[in-house]
Amino acid sequence: MPDPRLAELSRWLPDLRLLTAPGDLEHYGRDWTRRWTPAPLAIALPANVDEVQTIVRWANERQVAIVPSGGRTGLSGGAVAAHGELVLSLERMSRVLDFDAVDRTLTVQAGIALQTVHEAAHCHGLIYPVDFAARGSCSIGGNIATNAGGIRVIRYGNTREWIAGMKVIAGNGELIELNRGLIKNSSGYDFRQLLIGSEGTLGIVVEATLKLTDPPPISQVMLLALPNMDALMQVFALFRTRLALQAFEFFTDQALQHVLAHGAQRAIDGDHPYYVVTEFDAVDERQQQMALAAFEHALEQGWVSDGVIAQSEAQAATLWRLREGITESLAPRRPYKNDVSVRISAVPAFLHEMQALLAREYPQIEVVWFGHIGDGNLHINVLRPEDLVEEAFIAQCEHVTRLLAATLQRHGGSISAEHGIGLVKRAYLESTRSVAEIALMQGVRKVFDPNGILNPGKLFATG
Ligand code: FAD
Ligand code: MLT
Ligand code: ZN
Numbered sequence: 001m002p003d004p005r006l007a008e009l010s011r012w013l014p015d016l017r018l019l020t021a022p023g024d025l026e027h028y029g030r031d032w033t034r035r036w037t038p039a040p041l042a043i044a045l046p047a048n049v050d051e052v053q054t055i056v057r058w059a060n061e062r063q064v065a066i067v068p069s070g071g072r073t074g075l076s077g078g079a080v081a082a083h084g085e086l087v088l089s090l091e092r093m094s095r096v097l098d099f100d101a102v103d104r105t106l107t108v109q110a111g112i113a114l115q116t117v118h119e120a121a122h123c124h125g126l127i128y129p130v131d132f133a134a135r136g137s138c139s140i141g142g143n144i145a146t147n148a149g150g151i152r153v154i155r156y157g158n159t160r161e162w163i164a165g166m167k168v169i170a171g172n173g174e175l176i177e178l179n180r181g182l183i184k185n186s187s188g189y190d191f192r193q194l195l196i197g198s199e200g201t202l203g204i205v206v207e208a209t210l211k212l213t214d215p216p217p218i219s220q221v222m223l224l225a226l227p228n229m230d231a232l233m234q235v236f237a238l239f240r241t242r243l244a245l246q247a248f249e250f251f252t253d254q255a256l257q258h259v260l261a262h263g264a265q266r267a268i269d270g271d272h273p274y275y276v277v278t279e280f281d282a283v284d285e286r287q288q289q290m291a292l293a294a295f296e297h298a299l300e301q302g303w304v305s306d307g308v309i310a311q312s313e314a315q316a317a318t319l320w321r322l323r324e325g326i327t328e329s330l331a332p333r334r335p336y337k338n339d340v341s342v343r344i345s346a347v348p349a350f351l352h353e354m355q356a357l358l359a360r361e362y363p364q365i366e367v368v369w370f371g372h373i374g375d376g377n378l379h380i381n382v383l384r385p386e387d388l389v390e391e392a393f394i395a396q397c398e399h400v401t402r403l404l405a406a407t408l409q410r411h412g413g414s415i416s417a418e419h420g421i422g423l424v425k426r427a428y429l430e431s432t433r434s435v436a437e438i439a440l441m442q443g444v445r446k447v448f449d450p451n452g453i454l455n456p457g458k459l460f461a462t463g
Helices: 004-012 022-028 049-062 114-123 140-146 191-195 229-242 253-261 285-300 313-324 326-333 344-361 390-410 426-431 435-448
Strands: 017-019 042-045 066-069 086-089 096-100 105-109 163-170 175-178 203-211 219-226 245-252 274-281 306-309 336-341 366-372 377-383
Touching (some): 004 017, 004 049, 049 066, 049 086, 049 163, 096 114, 105 114, 114 140, 140 203, 175 191, 229 285, 229 344, 245 253, 245 313, 253 274, 253 326, 274 285, 285 306, 344 377, 344 390, 377 390, 426 435
Parallel strands (some): 042 086
Antiparallel strands (some): 096 105, 105 203, 163 203, 219 274, 245 274, 245 366, 336 377
16 A cells, blocks of 8 residues: 555656665665665655655655665765655756856756766866765765765865855755855855755755866876885875875775775785875976985885886776775675864874774774875774674774764864764764854754754754
């Protein structure tokens, strides 16, 4: 017997595609966290802005919670539907709407994949520079909702820097058009920036106008092996001063072992505890010589034990795979993820404290580190031992996250650098935001979404 609320929604929108088969509920009800059992009411696949708006109005009338859904590559549970919510997937709204050569903008529907945006920009000789390994599956709407970062933040910043405008259906059902692609607009509050990073709790992004830019200069990719943690920041300081960095990413030997077991190719022989993949401008011989000189200086100082410079695009891709393949290689183990950040200046002290904390709290547990060290953003992935049941493992991880959150608080850091709070980190929001700030955030949510229908239970534990 069909749910009467869905029958009514179908009367409001006779052409709306609605899925209720168990396989679909399972597929659309989860993201990459895989911790919660999906249990949505149904999946709505609107084809246009009008349908999205009508769904939100219906949900307000019937008090049905909506989970906005992009590519579901999220790592914080933001797109999980485990309590009878309606999943509103943007996947059918995935077209490029407009390219403007003068403004250098691309206007897209929110369900478009990041990689499709890259390809569209490329067709016009430009780039959209936000980039990371989930590019083929994640959507622009999801990127905006999480303020996604990735591997090029050190040069280009987060998603926040690249959104010139957007259309949003607010939680109250109003269609709002934010900033309209303007470069300058000092006419009051910038709701566009408020929506970026709001994790689907204020509105549903239906369209976005993205800024594009020139492709970066010709670059080189280098893999470095490092003997210890202190060397990491020394090499970073050296390379940042001497080279024009496009990326500076690090991972540990444990991370490397997982990627190699997953089919990646070893690029440096021997055992080394830490690695860096870095990419920098190498337009001419002078820049290439500078990179070589920086590498040799690091070698002489003992900060680097080995290294390799890619000699071709294929080799560059092989080196990048060592870093970009980590998430996928760990996924079968369903790691407990921490995604933290501190100011770059606080990284060395924070790293030492955290290393001691993790060694003390997880003596028998494998902890895999990697991340965007040049942005002060570390990913700490904890792997469940086979002899520990899931519940006990999560309880232990939550305990350690509380200690980690306290450490972060002392260093002025954040419990979520780029993945969002979602369900996974909502208990720790207060370690990063003051009570007064959280109260204001909840007040803002009430204005946009007075009935609390958008992603309830995400970001905040209540409200
Ligand atoms: P979803 O997972 O579908 O949703 C994420 C959140 O956004 C949810 O709260 C959802 O409700 C909301 N949402 C989705 N669409 C909309 C919309 N149209 N309007 C309003 N709210 C919406 N993240 C990084 O920042 N940097 C990385 O380097 C990175 N690397 C990754 C690598 C891999 C292999 C994987 C699997 C993930 C990675 N991620 C990374 C995490 C993830 O890809 C990003 O958070 C991404 O932005 C999520 O996009 P999505 O479309 O999959 O969103
Ligand atoms: C990454 O940097 O690879 C992503 O943020 C994904 C992850 O943390 O697993
Ligand atoms: Zn990351």
